[in-house]
Amino acid sequence: EQQLLGIVGTDIPISEIESIILKKKMSKNVYTFALSPNGMVLYHPSLADYTNVLEDPLLFDILDLEPDNPEIEFIRKEMIDRQSGSKVVDVPFFSGDYAYRERRTYHYRPIGNSTYSFCLVVPEKYLRVAVEPTKKTRNNTLLDLYARDVLREKNASLLIAPWAQCSFGSSLRDSSVVQHLYWDLDVALSAVKTWHRQGKGSSRFIATQGGLAFVQNQRSSFVSSSLSDIHKDAIYQRISRADTNVIAGIVSKQDDGKLKVKSVIGSRVLLTHKLSNLTQILAAVGVELPPYIFRRIMFDETIQNEKSFCNNKEEVNCFLLDEAAQVVASNRDDISIGSFLGSEEADPQINALAKFQVKSRDEIEVEVVRLVKMTSKYMPSNGGFSTF
Incomplete structure (x- = not known):
């Protein structure tokens, strides 16, 4: 006669499962998730880290975390049935007061002999390109000295994102990922060298997909604090997703408690990869301008x-x-x-008032277009800005 005495199992932390995902090889806009056999989420970037081991974790269906779309329901069913495949889905992306349409590709497959399924989500305009070391980037010491000279000359600051691949002394130090960072540094510095002093733009900025940001006149810049982690910055998100130049009003509180207003206009730098004919977002560039310039445009128009x-x-x-x-x-x-x-x-x-359109002859847009051209001048034709 058989009798059930108990069950035996092993708790595996979700963090251990996530640790095998090569996040350092993905863009910050690329993400992954895993589903159980009933469509419940094992892990997802929209879920906060679970730390209370004495309570059962909250369970969410993938339909609660992904955009409401019939294609997502199809992907859910496919993953439950342990199928493999890819599906392109048009989804809305919300950022504060702004909404954009984004086309994503969902790549899914079962996880080994387990009952779980895994999915990799990649936005349409994101492309990972391997960057080979150049003679200049191989010599990191000379590049570091070059960076110091350029930043000192142009009164610019280098901001580094708090990401693993940007950490000094990390296990990634000699990997191809860090090679991307040095390539970012070399190319972006060439663009920074074109910056010149004038009264119109009080501060320029370049923020690369690799996690580096260069800000001119950081002490007087309102965007410098947010650009330290560009993928959490609303301005950067708007610039990288918009099809046209972005104009954004920024209000900052000064030490005396008074509000000071500045405006930012930005544009993204794009590059088409010739082999695959895909468009890659390299960086967001922009210039901070005083509000009176936009007021003058309004009167001129x-x-x-x-x-x-x-x-x-x-x-x-x-x-x-x-x-x-x-x-x-x-x-x-x-x-x-x-x-x-x-x-x-x-x-x-x-x-219901219609917004005015900034014409190309206006000095604001000319300023940004000039910066974009100067930046693009130093981009290799075969692509390759860091998009881990």
């Missing part, structure tokens, strides 16, 4: 009979808006730059 009708602020309300209806410039003194227009005005006609 509304000139009628040699005079801007926005001058008549007693009868006309003028606003320069970004794609989320946040105010970049206005002829009204009571409107806060960077605020949502709907929170300032209840009038539906005001909320």
